[in-house]
Amino acid sequence: MSKTIENNLSIYEKTIVNQDFGLCLDCNQPKTSFYWCQNCDTKRLQQDFNKWTSGNDFIDKLIQESQLKARNYKDVIEWIPYNNLRNMKYLAQGGFSVVYKAILLGGYLSGWDEEKQQWMRVNSELKDEDYENAKQENIKSPLNENEKYGTHVALKCLNNSSRINEDFLYEWKNYLDFVYSSRNRNTILIKLYGITQDPETLNFMIAMEYMTIGCLRSNLMIKKYNPSNKYINLCNVIQSLSVLHKCNLVHGDFHSGNLLLDSPELLLISDLGLSKPADKPLKSDDIYGVLPYIAPEVLRGEPYTKAADIYSFGIIMWEMSSGIPAFNNISQDFGLSLDICQGLRPEIDEVPNIFDDTEKQKIFEKIEVEYTELMKRCWDFNPNKRPTAEELYINFNEWYREVPKGMRIPGKK
Known part of the structure; x- marks a missing residue:
């Protein structure tokens, strides 16, 4: 690789040049992260575009672009079916949103298992405390006893977003582009898992990393x-x-x-x-x-x-x-x-x-x-x-x- 080309690479791409994640078993090209081949995994995600929709063309495009650009699982945003969320509990209210804690059944996407030929997800076995919390009166969509695995997330419900403005979405897309471009430039940012929609209010909700403290x-x-x-x-x-x-x-x-x-x-x-x-x-x-x-x-x-x-x-x-x-x-x-x-x-x-x-x-x-x-x-x-x-x-x-x-x-x- 010439010095000129290397100087034009992003910090993340330089990391790929200097770090061996191994070759993809399917295309024999270098992986862009552990358990992630950008060449193959973005195509797998693209094949599923017709299996989901948010009902909003701009949001669909926003999610699709994140998946097509993804160089690792942290770059991926998914459309999350609302019925995959359990134990929704009110945490706080801001000027333009309400924040809940919830359980995302099955967890979030983390890469492709080349041996089993299926997506892997990060989750953990749910605890007795989660099942006890499901019995509380202030819990929406309580956890069922036969649901065993998931991950805790924060849900930010955007007020009045059933009529979401495209200017707002366009500006948010700029920030998502920033998150994508800076993910490996020593920035410390909250991981976004995906977007869902409350079927009653039709407000959109953003699922993100739950910070324990x-x-x-x-x-x-x-x-x-x-x-x-x-x-x-x-x-x-x-x-x-x-x-x-x-x-x-x-x-x-x-x-x-x-x-x-x-x-x-x-x-x-x-x-x-x-x-x-x-x-x-x-x-x-x-x-x-x-x-x-x-x-x-x-x-x-x-x-x-x-x-x-x-x-x-x-x-x-x-x-x-x-x-x-x-x-x-x-x-x-x-x-x-x-x-x-x-x-x-x-x-x-x-x-x-x-x-x-x-x-x-x-x-x-x-x-x-x-x-x-x-x-x-x-x-x-x-x-x-x-x-x-x-x-x-x-x-x-x-x-x-x-x-x-x-x-x-x-x-x-």
């Missing part, structure tokens, strides 16, 4: 992060945001409720392109989001930009340090939005004295002073003075490397 906001109510975990989690988040921005996309609703945890060390970005009404045309001057995280220029009616995401990240930095939401003692109303536009920002405490070890405390104080200055730049009134996501990533990566392993706040896990 929940969101950052609820997690901070339980514990405060030690410095090492704070830096690595924010480093991972800003790295993913940096890739998003390089694709000329913005998140648009960046806050601690949209950062989900599967473990204390793994914080993932969710709700890409989903934090808007699904049934209305998008307008550049519409304001959506959680007030304390919205940049002042957006509150004044200016378009949402990458710099507005950075403002939100600065508020998240403050929240990670304080353990409480910004402006939690102030009414979330027009008065607060006016104060933010006039320069109100969260109060910054002095660096606490938390380590008995003098050397550790010295390192901690040095980093925290730099952290505070960078945080203040993130919420600068002038969007042009805010750092880029790439600059933030470089700083967090350096801080994490500077922190001695095991640096923990006494009394905290």
Whole structure:
């Protein structure tokens, strides 16, 4: 392979060049992942296109394109029959959606078994707790005793999406294209399993990876992060945001409720392109989001930009340090939005004295002073003075490397 061609390959394709997944037994071409041959598996998926439909041409095309482009199982989105879902339980409600926890019977597609010549699916044997939960009054589509295998998923039901707007779907498709293109560029994103539709309301629902610990906001109510975990989690988040921005996309609703945890060390970005009404045309001057995280220029009616995401990240930095939401003692109303536009920002405490070890405390104080200055730049009134996501990533990566392993706040896990 010539140097010129190799330089033009995506990071994922370079990984394929440098990693041997073996040859496909059917076509004798190199696989693009373990248990995945893009040449053969996309054709197998295409052969089943006539066996399902969402009833919406745009959604059908969106799902089909994800399957035709898939280089591994993580790229695949499926149409999920609603009757494959069990134990649907209400979790939370946002401005434009309702979130449920559910069991996806049979699990999600993970590759082709060349010996058995059939699709493989990731699932596990359901537990006694799942069958007990099925008896609760607030459970929809309860699990049956003869249903033994499945995987837990989060279901995001899009309000009023029976009349889903094509502008919304087109924008969401841009984010799905980003997920596809960046899946192997060190981004940490929520895995999407597929789309289904509630037969009663006709609202569309997105099935995605269920994060066992929940969101950052609820997690901070339980514990405060030690410095090492704070830096690595924010480093991972800003790295993913940096890739998003390089694709000329913005998140648009960046806050601690949209950062989900599967473990204390793994914080993932969710709700890409989903934090808007699904049934209305998008307008550049519409304001959506959680007030304390919205940049002042957006509150004044200016378009949402990458710099507005950075403002939100600065508020998240403050929240990670304080353990409480910004402006939690102030009414979330027009008065607060006016104060933010006039320069109100969260109060910054002095660096606490938390380590008995003098050397550790010295390192901690040095980093925290730099952290505070960078945080203040993130919420600068002038969007042009805010750092880029790439600059933030470089700083967090350096801080994490500077922190001695095991640096923990006494009394905290």
